[in-house]
Amino acid sequence: MESIIDVFSYFIDIRFQFFVLIGATAGLFVGAIPGLSVTMATALLVSITYSWNALDAMATIMGVFVVGVFSGAISAILINIPGAPSSVVTTLDGYPLAKKGRSYEALKYATVYSFIGTTFGILVLWVIAKPISNVALKFTPMDSFLICLFGLATVGTLTSKSFSKGLMSAMIGLILSMIGIDSVMGTPRLTFGIQDLQAGIGTVPALVGLFGFAEVLTVISEGNLTAQVAKVEKNLINTRNMLKYFPQSIYYAAIGTFVGALPGAGGPVAAFLAYGQATKITKNPTAPFGEGAVEGIVASETANNACIGGALIPMLTLAIPGDAVTAIILSVFYVHGLQPGPMFIQTNPEMFHVILAGGLIGAIWVLILGLGLGPKISKIINVPKRLLLPVVTVLCVIGSFSGNNRMFDVGLMFAFGILGFFMRRLEYPVAPLTLALVLGGTMDANFRRAISLASSESNKLLALFGRPITIVLLVLTIFVLVSNLPFLRNKEKKVFD
Amino acid sequence: MGNNEKRQYLSNSKVKESLLFITIAIVILLYSLINHYTTKDLQWGLSPYLFPLLVSVFMISISISLFVEGIKDEKLRKKEEINKVEKKEKVYWKEVIFVIFISLVYYLAMDIIGFIFSTTLFLVILFVFLGERRKWILVLISLSTTAIIYFIFSVLLHVMLP
Structure with a gap:
């Protein structure tokens, strides 16, 4: 009860609302403009909100996250280019519907069902975060290490068509995370005598480079600097008709939340799976799927927004981010001296409530901004990239510098941008590297702690892997790796194909 | 395997990348072992080089897997190349x-x-x-x-x- 009052008290907190609105407005534009991603915006925000208090920072970031994931649908519908990866599936029916002159209707469905998806996901987070934390409290260092490894294994195998490339990306991230002074012994590791590397690779410059500057280079390399925008004509839609898909949307939202909670799967997979289900359960779609079926938009948009709550579950309770944005949010926590994990909800209930309130208020802003501004920003989506990309580059410079006020970090950002660009070109997913970079320190410390503890026992293997939770985690990790071995899934069609 | 065939496999990007990664992994493996054994009274449980060692072992296995993927891709490509012309997108x-x-x-x-x-x-x-x-x-x-x-x-x- 106390928690409900606390969460809803933020609804009347003007300052809190203001920061969520700032984030939401930024999210609306960033998500809608192809070439600017929510991940990029969150990464930049980490550096900007560095000096703010944690509450304001979190309110803004939740606003960007929730509205940014939704607004990817605007460009997906209007120009057939998803503003965010999770809106890829929305283009399948959204754009055909817009071409029929019904873009307003498509936007409205996307807005309403994004709201429903977000709310569902956040409510699930609210209900099940505590029980999961209670289980996680029983984790030994080995369990913590294995859960991170499990996370990396799923991210690595799910985000790439190639089994090895995804996992290799995670390994590169782990190596980069080891650079700097070792936290246990205080000796410099892999610094090769470079003084500036002793503080380690800063997560913020790395993320801004990987998602900001790399995106700039990718867009330039494709040479695709213009886009055609569909016209928006207002047509009235009956609310009853609008909410006709509510029962199905709960099913899609459940898929979205579940997929979101799996590390690495995230919005695109959730939207794809929900879309697949929609094609199965819808007997008489408004138009054939792929030719402007409203049911397709409903499935995709509900599921990708429900992912938000889902992705926050492992991040808050286990300190394992569910996707790249939550990996960045995790670094916001560290920047503000907060420690997510099993103890987080007990020790920081107010921050947990801030996230819930930020998510729910963000969902309301999805409705307001989506219905109000969504149809009107078609002109902004079309802002020429030749003007946008240089400005984004300057923002990346500021974002990477402001965390520690070091020029070295700006150089690091450019280096990571180039690395990210080549990774994309060679089809290495960037998400596993990001997660590994954030999780590397925890994995290292826990692994060594586990080995140290076991070294005094007579049966070392039993001490390391003897507990039921450990066995389950070990089996799960091995299962993820083995089931994705190339020869076992040769004939299986990948979700990304 | 003839020289020509070998060259063809080596031109596969996955094979080339796997060779680069295996080199990096071996360098890190050696770096960890040398640094660990040259530090006085260092137990593996506390060693800062334990985790790099573990990661390098993982990396070697994944490099091998990438290498095998590359060889398989090349074999598949050979089978299909007669009737397939690859479309390459232009990169600026x-x-x-x-x-x-x-x-x-x-x-x-x-x-x-x-x-x-x-x-x-x-x-x-x-x-x-x-x-x-x-x-x-x-x-x-x-x-x-x-x-x-x-x-x-x-x-x-x-x-x-x-």
Whole structure:
């Protein structure tokens, strides 16, 4: 009860609302403009909100996250280019519907069902975060290490068509995370005598480079600097008709939340799976799927927004981010001296409530901004990239510098941008590297702690892997790796194909 | 395997990348072992080189898997190449290299001529390079962007600029 009052008290907190609105407005534009991603915006925000208090920072970031994931649908519908990866599936029916002159209707469905998806996901987070934390409290260092490894294994195998490339990306991230002074012994590791590397690779410059500057280079390399925008004509839609898909949307939202909670799967997979289900359960779609079926938009948009709550579950309770944005949010926590994990909800209930309130208020802003501004920003989506990309580059410079006020970090950002660009070109997913970079320190410390503890026992293997939770985690990790071995899934069609 | 066949496999990008990764992994493996054994009284449980050692072992296994994937891809390609012509998307390499180069110059110039001046110059050069020709837009947008950025970050948000 106390928690409900606390969460809803933020609804009347003007300052809190203001920061969520700032984030939401930024999210609306960033998500809608192809070439600017929510991940990029969150990464930049980490550096900007560095000096703010944690509450304001979190309110803004939740606003960007929730509205940014939704607004990817605007460009997906209007120009057939998803503003965010999770809106890829929305283009399948959204754009055909817009071409029929019904873009307003498509936007409205996307807005309403994004709201429903977000709310569902956040409510699930609210209900099940505590029980999961209670289980996680029983984790030994080995369990913590294995859960991170499990996370990396799923991210690595799910985000790439190639089994090895995804996992290799995670390994590169782990190596980069080891650079700097070792936290246990205080000796410099892999610094090769470079003084500036002793503080380690800063997560913020790395993320801004990987998602900001790399995106700039990718867009330039494709040479695709213009886009055609569909016209928006207002047509009235009956609310009853609008909410006709509510029962199905709960099913899609459940898929979205579940997929979101799996590390690495995230919005695109959730939207794809929900879309697949929609094609199965819808007997008489408004138009054939792929030719402007409203049911397709409903499935995709509900599921990708429900992912938000889902992705926050492992991040808050286990300190394992569910996707790249939550990996960045995790670094916001560290920047503000907060420690997510099993103890987080007990020790920081107010921050947990801030996230819930930020998510729910963000969902309301999805409705307001989506219905109000969504149809009107078609002109902004079309802002020429030749003007946008240089400005984004300057923002990346500021974002990477402001965390520690070091020029070295700006150089690091450019280096990571180039690395990210080549990774994309060679089809290495960037998400596993990001997660590994954030999780590397925890994995290292826990692994060594586990080995140290076991070294005094007579049966070392039993001490390391003897507990039921450990066995389950070990089996799960091995299962993820083995089931994705190339020869076992040769004939299986990948979700990304 | 003939020399020609070998060369063909080596031209596969996955095979090439796997060789690069296996080299990196072996370097890290050796780095960990040498540093561990040259540090006095260091137990593996506490050693800062334990985790790099573990990661290098993982990396070697994944490199081998990538190598095998590459060989398999090449075999499959050989089977299908007669009736398939690969479509390659155009990559604007010159443009990318120029942007990287100009960003590097911008990075170095910030220290010498300051953030505001170098940013305005950087914006103008990139706008022109990416195809903007209207002079008034060039001047207006680069000056206003720098001014807005300065105002928002430095004055409003108290974020330090380079």
